Amino acid sequence: MISNIDIFNGMTIKLDDVLYEVPEFMPNIRRAPKREFTLNKAETELALKNALRYIPENLHEKLAPEFLDELLTRGRIYGYRFRPNGNIKAKSIDEYKGKCIEGKAFQVMIDNNLDFDIALYPYELVTYGETGQVCQNWMQYKLIMKYLEELTVDQTLVIQSGHPVGLFRSNPKAPRVIITNALMIGMFDDQQNWHRAMALGVANYGQMTAGGWMYIGPQGIVHGTYSTLLNAGRLILGLDEKSDLRGKLFVTSGLGGMSGAQGKAVEIANGVGIIAEVDYSRIETRYEQGWVSKVVKTAKDAFDVAKEYMDKKEKCAIAYHGNIVDLLEYAVDNDVKIDLLSDQTSCHAVYDGGYCPQGLTFEERTELLDKDKGKFIELVDSTLKHHFELIKKLHENGTYFFDYGNSFMKAVYDAGAVEISKNGVDEKDGFIFPSYVEDILGPQLFDFGYGPFRWVCLSGKEEDLLKTDKAAMDCIDPDRRYQDRDNYIWIKDAHDNKLVVGTQARILYQDAMGRTKIALKFNEMVRNGEIGPVMLGRDHHDVSGTDSPFRETSNIKDGSNIMADMATHCFAGNAARGMSLIALHNGGGVGIGKSINGGFGMVLDGSKRVDDILNAAMPWDVMGGVARRSWARNQNSITTSIEYNQNNKGTDHITLPYIASDELVRSLVDKEFK
Numbered sequence: 054m055i056s057n058i059d060i061f062n063g064m065t066i067k068l069d070d071v072l073y074e075v076p077e078f079m080p081n082i083r084r085a086p087k088r089e090f091t092l093n094k095a096e097t098e099l100a101l102k103n104a105l106r107y108i109p110e111n112l113h114e115k116l117a118p119e120f121l122d123e124l125l126t127r128g129r130i131y132g133y134r135f136r137p138n139g140n141i142k143a144k145s146i147d148e149y150k151g152k153c154i155e156g157k158a159f160q161v162m163i164d165n166n167l168d169f170d171i172a173l174y175p176y177e178l179v180t181y182g183e184t185g186q187v188c189q190n191w192m193q194y195k196l197i198m199k200y201l202e203e204l205t206v207d208q209t210l211v212i213q214s215g216h217p218v219g220l221f222r223s224n225p226k227a228p229r230v231i232i233t234n235a236l237m238i239g240m241f242d243d244q245q246n247w248h249r250a251m252a253l254g255v256a257n258y259g260q261m262t263a264g265g266w267m268y269i270g271p272q273g274i275v276h277g278t279y280s281t282l283l284n285a286g287r288l289i290l291g292l293d294e295k296s297d298l299r300g301k302l303f304v305t306s307g308l309g310g311m312s313g314a315q316g317k318a319v320e321i322a323n324g325v326g327i328i329a330e331v332d333y334s335r336i337e338t339r340y341e342q343g344w345v346s347k348v349v350k351t352a353k354d355a356f357d358v359a360k361e362y363m364d365k366k367e368k369c370a371i372a373y374h375g376n377i378v379d380l381l382e383y384a385v386d387n388d389v390k391i392d393l394l395s396d397q398t399s400c401h402a403v404y405d406g407g408y409c410p411q412g413l414t415f416e417e418r419t420e421l422l423d424k425d426k427g428k429f430i431e432l433v434d435s436t437l438k439h440h441f442e443l444i445k446k447l448h449e450n451g452t453y454f455f456d457y458g459n460s461f462m463k464a465v466y467d468a469g470a471v472e473i474s475k476n477g478v479d480e481k482d483g484f485i486f487p488s489y490v491e492d493i494l495g496p497q498l499f500d501f502g503y504g505p506f507r508w509v510c511l512s513g514k515e516e517d518l519l520k521t522d523k524a525a526m527d528c529i530d531p532d533r534r535y536q537d538r539d540n541y542i543w544i545k546d547a548h549d550n551k552l553v554v555g556t557q558a559r560i561l562y563q564d565a566m567g568r569t570k571i572a573l574k575f576n577e578m579v580r581n582g583e584i585g586p587v588m589l590g591r592d593h594h595d596v597s598g599t600d601s602p603f604r605e606t607s608n609i610k611d612g613s614n615i616m617a618d619m620a621t622h623c624f625a626g627n628a629a630r631g632m633s634l635i636a637l638h639n640g641g642g643v644g645i646g647k648s649i650n651g652g653f654g655m656v657l658d659g660s661k662r663v664d665d666i667l668n669a670a671m672p673w674d675v676m677g678g679v680a681r682r683s684w685a686r687n688q689n690s691i692t693t694s695i696e697y698n699q700n701n702k703g704t705d706h707i708t709l710p711y712i713a714s715d716e717l718v719r720s721l722v723d724k725e726f727k
Contacts, residue, residue, distance in 0.1 A: 057110035066199050066220075068135070068192060070109045072116075076138040078176060083334060085174035086406045087423045088128025092252050097124065103254040104130040107192035130254060131177055135191035141167040141175070143556040146511040146586060149202075155229040155633045156204035158588050158656045161511055161556065162266040163187060163197070171270045171555045173310045180268050181310025182642060183399035183407040185260025188215030189251070204229060215257035215264070225662065228628050230654075232266075232636040234259030235645060242639065242646040258640055261599075265636030265652050267590040269507055270554035271313040271344070276543060276562055277505060277594070278318035281457070281489050283539060284497045285393055286322075289453045294535040298324025299366040302359055303393040304384070305457070306377035308335040308345070312397035312459075316345040316370030321543075321550055323368045327355045329377035331415040336372045343551055345372040352383035378411040378436055381443040391447055395457040395489070396440075400464040401644030403437070404430050408464065411436040434468035441465045441473060444486075455489045458594070458604040460643040462486060480603075481615070488607040495608030500682050500689035502564035502675045503536050504595035508575065510557040511656075512585030518557040520584050521575060522547055525561055528570045536562070560592075565675035565697070572657070572667045580659030587657040593650035597623045597678020599641055601648030611685040617649040619681045624651035626677060630670035672705070680707045 061067070078084075092100060104120045105113050120130045143165035151157035166172065166180045166187050173179050178186045178194065188194055193215045200210050200217050206225040211218040212232040235247065235256045250256035262268040282303060286292040290301060303319050306312070306329040316339060319326030328345065330336050339345045346369050349355045355373040362369035373380055377396065384391055399407025409418045410432035421429045444454050456462045462484040465473050475482040483491070490499065498504065510517035522544055531541035544561050552559070563571065578584045591598065599605040602614040624637040634654035641650040653674065657663055676697055682690035694707040 061109055066196070066203055068107055068109065068196060068199075070111065072112055073134050074138075075134050076136050079169075081334075082169055082176065083174055083332075085127070085177035085179055086419050087126065088252070088405065089248055089426055090125065090128045090252065091248065092124075096249070096253060097121075100124055100130060100253045104132065104190065104192070107132075107190075107196065124252070127177075129177070129252060130190060132190040132192045133176065135195050136176065140169045143168065143513065145513040151202050151204065153204055153206045153229065154586055154658050155206075155656045156201040158511055158586065159230060159266060159634065159654070160198055160201050161513075162509065162588060162654065163194070165270075165509070165556045165558075166263060166266060166268050167194075168555045171268070171310075180260065180263035181271075182260045182263070183309075183402040183405060184258045185263035185310075186215070186257055187263055187266065188212075189254055189257045190215070193217065214255065226631040226666070228632055228635050229656075230634040231628065232259070232264065232634065233638070234264040234636070235639040236637065236649075237639060237645070244645055247645040258645070259636065259638035261593040261638070261641045261650055262590070262652060264638055265593070265654070266634070267507070267592075267636075267652055267654055269509060269556075269558035269560065269590075271310060271317075272552040272554060272558065273505065273507060273560050273592055274312075274314040275318045275321070275552060276560045277494070277592070278314050279321050279543065280498060280503075280539060280562055281493055282319060282322045282324065282393065284493045285453065285455065285489075286324075288493060288497070290392060295538075298322045299368075300363050301325065301392045302327070302363060302390070303395075304329075304380065304391045305395045305397055306330065306380075307397035307399070307459075308332075308339050308372060309399070312399075313339050313344060315397055316372065317550070317552070320346070320368040320370050321546070325359045325362045325369050325371070327359055327371045327373055327380065329373045329375055329380045331374075331376055331409045331418065333374055333415070336374055339372060342554065345370040347371045348374065350374050352380045355380065356383070356387075356389050376409060376411050376436075378440050378443065381440070381447065385443055385446050388450070390450070391452045394444065394447060394452050394454045396461045397457050397459050398461070399459060401460040401640070401642055401647070403433055403460070403464040403467075408433055408437070411439065437465045437468040438470045441470050448486075454486050455492065456484065456486055456603070457489050458642055460603060460647065462488075463603055463643070463647070483603070483607065488604055490604050491607035495682075496687065496689055498536060498562065499596045499605075499608070500679070500687045501534070501536065501693050502566075502596055502679045503540075503562045504564075504598075504675065505560055505592040506563045506568045506571070507558065507560045507590045507592065509588040509590070510585065511588055513556055514585065515553075515557055517584040517587075518553070518559060519548060520578065521587065522559060524574050524578060525559075525571050528567065528574055529563075537567075540567075564693075565672045565679070568675060569667060569671040572655070572671055573664060576657040576659055576663050576667065579657050586659070589653075589655040589657060591652060591674075593636075593638070593641065593652040595652075595678070596675050597681065598652050598674075599648055599650035601641060601643055601650065603647060604641075604643050605648070605650075608687065609682060609685040613681075613685065619678060620649045620651045623674060623677055626673050627651075627653045627670055630673060631666040632670050672701075676705070676707065683707060684710055686710050686712060
């Protein structure tokens with residue numbers, strides 16, 4: 054029989070045989086609400102055993118009661134005792150221990166995701182999106198950091214749902230880290246089983262970039278929201294390609310991690326926005342950051358201030374402390390004209406605190422969620438259906454509503470409003486209102502290959518970020534397409550717009566050619582000693598990173614929007630080409646079972662090896678998705694793929710679809726279905 058002494062002596066990388074002091078919890082830092090506890094007696098025992106397997110046996114008697122108390126009172130075992138005290142902030146890469154640059158770089162990224170200024174619930178390792186975690190518990194965090202300190206260029210660290218499986222021999226051209234999160238077997242891929250797996254400590258919800266350690270704060274979604282609003286104005290409101298949103302009103306809700314970007318984005322687009330938020334601490338955060346300009350407490354004040362700035366054709370982001378449903382009720386009752394309307398609450402976790410029922414304060418919502426989950430669900434469903442009815446009335450009066458990828462319409466459908474589905478029966482054909490990807494971002498950006506290219510200056514120096522901003526701007530031809538002009542303006546003004554939260558990071562929407570060109574330029578700058586090392590990444594919400602029929606692949610109309618081939622191949626292809634980190638998650642921003650999404654991290658160290666990886670991996674990472682969209686007969690993707698084939702003869706080639714005549718097909722089928 055193997056003893057725990059044998060196990061302890063069988064590892065060189067392990068948690069210390071030390072009983073740490075319980076860290077102090079700062080009273081002004083947000084805490085995750087209690088997660089639903091549904092485990093039976095046997096499962097509760099299993100959850101305790103699962104947590105204790107990280108801990109040397111001599112500490113079990115002390116820690117087992119603590120872990121049980123966490124499970125019963127928080128719904129999860131977080132292992133708070135293993136959390137470092139105080140704020141966790143990303144330091145300069147040079148301040149971390151490590152045997153290779155990638156190992157130190159990933160430590161920077163992990164700590165940045167847990168910074169009090171970035172993380173939604175930092176004590177529970179939730180970076181954003183109500184449930185998106187870096188890993189499951191603080192034992193995993195501590196052990197991962199130990200592994201990263203030991204990682205060499207001849208090894209790969211394997212992470213499965215936050216658990217560091219171990220180091221394995223590889224080679225300098227292989228990924229240094231491979232991550233998967235919550236990849237559940239199909240028959241168990243649902244909310245109920247996911248909650249059980251999370252409570253047992255065997256699943257981690259990585260969101261899109263939290264569990265892949267690539268989140269750069271709400272700046273990451275500002276650019277996407279900015280592009281979405283500008284293109285909505287052009288496509289729906291009749292603005293020309295050089296116009297912005299002056300004098301136009303955008304109404305939405307949510308000022309948390311991802312949704313916190315909305316006020317900033319509408320101001321950069323020179324429009325007026327009203328953002329409803331029930332959690333006043335989030336409003337305070339965005340106001341202190343300068344990401345909202347005004348704070349009001351009544352719907353009347355919100356619309357009065359908005360009209361004042363619209364009449365002046367000046368920009369303004371207004372935070373309304375209250376429920377979005379109350380705000381829309383006022384608009385309907387008083388015939389207020391809203392140009393663009395959306396929602397960015399965490400509806401992928403609608404019954405876990407991501408959406409607040411009408412009539413409850415944020416504090417009452419949290420208490421009810423803890424004490425009477427059944428009643429909470431009932432009120433959420435009622436509010437969602439009322440929210441939907443108000444949107445329909447505003448739509449009839451000329452408002453353009455779009456689902457902003459937070460699973461809002463699916464939540465409405467699940468609440469019982471079946472009429473929101475396009476076919477009136479089920480959700481497989483989508484919903485009566487378009488997803489922002491379906492009508493805006495998909496055809497105007499993704500089909501060309503434009504998506505959220507990101508980078509982090511690992512030195513932590515602002516001067517390095519400014520140099521990369523300038524270099525990226527020099528790589529863009531603003532006269533090539535209007536999308537390039539939008540991106541040129543974005544990066545030119547990025548520093549003045551004060552977008553950085555956390556460490557020195559930037560986002561810039563670019564296509565395959567633009568990303569490759571900029572990445573190679575950055576690596577050259579590192580090689581020449583102009584800047585320190587750089588981490589490249591992207592949001593998994595991108596051209597090729599995610600298969601999600603209600604969001605990223607909602608403008609794919611050939612029936613393959615329910616397939617997960619693209620994201621899986623993106624993950625595998627980036628591994629084969631040697632990206633530093635690759636990640637594949639279940640869930641993303643729309644919820645468990647509704648998407649598979651993958652991303653990467655690439656450390657630029659100035660070497661020729663990295664140049665070779667960039668030349669192979671960056672075009673693949675983008676064009677694999679363009680190829681999928683082209684095969685779905687998306688016109689702009691076909692054009693982009695033809696151009697790619699012409700420019701890459703002898704190396705790359707994309708299969709193109711022949712277009713069948715609608716008239717021919719319809720006439721034949723009509724005869725059979727008479």
